[in-house]
Amino acid sequence: MVAEAPEFSARVLQTLRQPLESGEVVLHRAHGAVRYPARFQLVLAANPCPCGRFHGSGAGCTCTPLERRRYLSRLSGPLLDRVDLQIGVLPVRLRSDEPGESTAEVAQRVRRARSRAAARLADSGLSVNAEAPGRWLRHHTPRSACRPVWSALDRGLVSARGADRALRVAWTLADLDDQDSPDVAHVEQALLLRRSAS
Template sequence: KIHSVAGKIAAAGGLMTRRPFRAPHHLTSQVALIGGGQSPSPGEVSLAHNGVLFLDELPEFGRSVLEVLRQPLEERRVVVSRARYSVEYPANFILVAAMNPCPCGYYNHPARECVCSPGTVHRYMGRISGPLMDRIDLHVEVTPVAPAELAAAAPGEPSAAIRERVVRARGMQAERFRNLPGVHTNAMMNSAMLAEYCRLDAASAALLERAMERLALSARAYDRIRRVARTIADLAGRGRIGASDVAEAINYRSLDRGGWGQ
């Protein structure tokens, strides 16, 4: 329906059979990303509904463009209000973003020297606000791969095995939320559900408290760490969250508070 309203389905296309993958350019406007316009139309966040929205070179997007992502990431919907109309579009998507560590791309590189000044690195990271970073569950630094490792091409874990583990974890979540209409995954839990399904033992709670103080994390990051820890435990087939699950979830908050470049 969304793609049909936006005129993205050809006359002979019929129903969509694959989840959408949208990758807008970093020069995309705020209206194109969020929706609206003189004749209201869904934006990229709604065209990615039930699929993936991929933003490459994240800091190159305009600051105002990135800030409009806050509502859909939190509420999984977009409300566009103008003088002549007010419309609501669904926007339940997985956000995947990629960026360089600095303008030259070599900050923290093991073999090449970064030519950016500390102030330049901070300004580059500052293009992404703290509130937006709060809403991104996983921050993963991908280090360079040596040519010898690329040439070796050692076989990794097969995708089929990973899929089986994910399906098993999703089955656990489906059973957990079977009596809660509209809730299907850990990411959809509210505060009350977190208190019920993400209880921490004394060791895990103490670890998270120390991380909150040391990293100056927000209350939103606190909740997201618990959700991620719950998912890590699900993937491992554990019914209870352990200290190792919380520690791994904390490691995924490395870019939260502007520590990059220090």
């Protein structure tokens, strides 16, 4: 079944919070609790409104402001806080003259970045940036690079969880650029990738 994220009930969406945070599902029963591993990559998609035409001037949209608000409110702040990348996408153009990278080129860059992360994290028993705990991120990210994320935290633009998630993304961006650690530009880009859907 394929559906836009806000089409699911708020209760179903909220059940994603625990596995996104801890990487496991915990089922509680009368005689105890059972834990199941649940590391996964979640991709959510949503239109700007129920009819899907509220973009640009919104001229083609038939939804009321209340309908738009109700539709998007199913994606709660606590759920979105656990989503690393939140990107607004413009309507698809059927023809583009801009050449892009081939899938093979992208795959090669991703393999190099994952190898770099695995080598760096090997001593800590981790293999990917997504597994790095907040303490490791704050200790290993250069102080000068952290300034944008601490500023965003002070201004209430990200939560503490969001700050850690932005640092993880910044490390991945640095790995994709074949750099040993993130710089200010990587951290700023990671923060932008968390907020560009709003």
